Amino acid sequence: xxxxxxxFAPIEKDLSNLNQNLQNMIGARHPVLYAAAEHxxxxxxxxxxxxxxxxxxxxxAQQNKIxxxxxxxxxxxxxxxxxxxxxxxxxxDCSTRRGIETVHSVFSTKVAILAGDFLFAQSSWYLAxxxxxxxxxxxxxxxxxFAEGEVKxxxxxxxxxxxxxxxxxxxxxxxxxxxxxxxxxxxLLNSVxxxxxxxxxxxxxxxGLAFQIVDDILDVVGSSNxxxxxxxxxxxxxxxxxxxxxxxPEEPHLIQLIETEFNDINNMxxxxxxxxxxxxxxQAKDLAKEYLQAAIECLTNVPQSESSVLLKKLTLNIxxxxx
Numbered sequence: 001x002x003x004x005x006x007x008f009a010p011i012e013k014d015l016s017n018l019n020q021n022l023q024n025m026i027g028a029r030h031p032v033l034y035a036a037a038e039h040x041x042x043x044x045x046x047x048x049x050x051x052x053x054x055x056x057x058x059x060x061a062q063q064n065k066i067x068x069x070x071x072x073x074x075x076x077x078x079x080x081x082x083x084x085x086x087x088x089x090x091x092x093d094c095s096t097r098r099g100i101e102t103v104h105s106v107f108s109t110k111v112a113i114l115a116g117d118f119l120f121a122q123s124s125w126y127l128a129x130x131x132x133x134x135x136x137x138x139x140x141x142x143x144x145x146f147a148e149g150e151v152k153x154x155x156x157x158x159x160x161x162x163x164x165x166x167x168x169x170x171x172x173x174x175x176x177x178x179x180x181x182x183x184x185x186x187x188l189l190n191s192v193x194x195x196x197x198x199x200x201x202x203x204x205x206x207x208g209l210a211f212q213i214v215d216d217i218l219d220v221v222g223s224s225n226x227x228x229x230x231x232x233x234x235x236x237x238x239x240x241x242x243x244x245x246x247x248x249p250e251e252p253h254l255i256q257l258i259e260t261e262f263n264d265i266n267n268m269x270x271x272x273x274x275x276x277x278x279x280x281x282x283q284a285k286d287l288a289k290e291y292l293q294a295a296i297e298c299l300t301n302v303p304q305s306e307s308s309v310l311l312k313k314l315t316l317n318i319x320x321x322x323x
Contacts, residue, residue, distance in 0.1 A: 007314050010306065011054045014066060014074075018050055021075050025122065032111055049081050050074035052207065052314070053182045056200050058307035059299075060187040069130050069189050076123045076139065077182040083119035084146050084174075086112050091150065094233060135185040142178045149173030157238030158261050164245055168209065175215075176208030183207075199298045206295035207315060213288040214321050216241035220275050232272050236262055242287060247280030288319060 008015060057070035088094070089102040090112050104112035120143060127139055152170045156162045183204030187197045219234045220243050234241055238261065240248075248254055257271045275281065295315050302308050 007310050007317065008051050010058070010310065011051060011066075014054050014071060015047055015051060018047065018071070018075055018078070021071075022078060025075060025079065025126065026119070032107065035107075047078065048211070049179060049182060050078045052179060052204070052311070053077050053186045055307050055311050055314070056183045056186040056204075057190070059302055059305055059311055060190045060192050060196065060200060062190075064305055064307060067189060069132070070186050072126060072130060073135070073139075073182065073185050073189065076126050077178065079119050079123040079126075080139075080142060080146075081178060083116045083123065084178075086116035086119065087146075087150070090116075091154070130189075132189060134188050138181045138185050138188070142181050145173040145177035149177075153239060156240070158258055159238075159240070160248070160255060160258060162240050162245070164242070167240070167242060167245060171209055171212040172205065175212040176205045179208035179211070180204035196302060199301050203295050203298040203311070206291045206298065207318070210288045210291035210295065210315075210318055213242050213284055213291070214318055217243050217281055217284050217288070218321065220244075220272060221281060232268055235271060236268055242284035243275055243280045245280075246283040247275045247278045250278050250280070251275070285319070292316065292319060 051074075053070070053074040054066055057066045057074075058064050061067075086103050090104050090109055094102055095105050102112070103115055107115075124140070124143075127136055130136065149170050149172075152166070152173065156166065156170075180201045181204070184197050184201035187200040216234065219232060219241065222231050235244060238258075240258070244254075244258075248258075251274045254271055254274045257267045257274070260267050262268045262271070292315050296312050299308050299312055
């Protein structure tokens with residue numbers, strides 16, 4: 001994330017502690033499971049989700065302070081996100097993630113599935129220990145949404161009838177749901193008014209959708225070095241994302257290439273080139289901008305503070321990843 005160091009400065013210590021706590025929280029009895037989970041967290045990552053949770057915690061607090069349960073919620077959010085990535089990598093047969101080999105590549109598919117299940121179970125246990133029924137209900141729904149998103153994706157690979165509405169729905173289940181629920185959960189732990197908690201939920205929803213669209217753009221225009229995985233990975237798996245869906249009406253040849261399911265590597269290169277030379281990428285950027293603007297509007301009803309200003313800056317910086 002561009003300029004994220006400046007935005008995250010007020011929560012830098014919290015994020016540093018979070019990294020250490022993640023290592024401590026995965027202490028599994030079985031050494032292979034522990035090694036698999038440790039391998040994941042050692043890879044690092046942007047820690048965008050817990051950072052947003054921590055900033056929402058401060059923005060929704062009268063004293064601008066982060067409570068211990070909110071710190072734990074940030075950790076739970078990252079564990080859930082990481083567990084979903086392990087299962088994603090197995091389903092997509094992805095060999096690298098964040099620039100290092102995926103769990104199933106290092107260990108085995110069986111270990112990767114068990115490691116993902118273990119992390120989901122760990123997150124549920126820590127979630128229950130927050131002892132806040134509202135937050136438990138909100139966050140536990142996310143795991144159901146992940147599964148629904150994967151099912152939707154699994155049945156729509158290379159499907160040229162896949163609509164933009166279906167893409168947005170799938171993107172919410174796979175990305176937006178966790179961020180929305182975590183933002184709302186952070187606010188609920190401050191016992192805020194129900195309407196304010198809903199504003200944080202919608203902020204997270206719009207942020208999540210924008211973040212997914214930007215990621216999908218980068219899958220087309222990025223390089224293996226800055227993605228941490230091969231460029232075009234999503235398209236190769238048959239996942240038709242925003243830049244692809246916007247490109248299909250103006251590039252008839254792209255339809256033919258998708259119908260081949262990229263049985264020839266040259267077909268993939270040709271498809272990426274067609275998308276890059278058309279208007280699909282710009283249209284996807286415009287859609288991401290709409291969601292980012294909607295996210296910022298959600299914050300207008302939140303009391304102004306340093307943290308709410310930082311949330312707005314973070315929102316604007318997301319689009320810089322592709323500009």
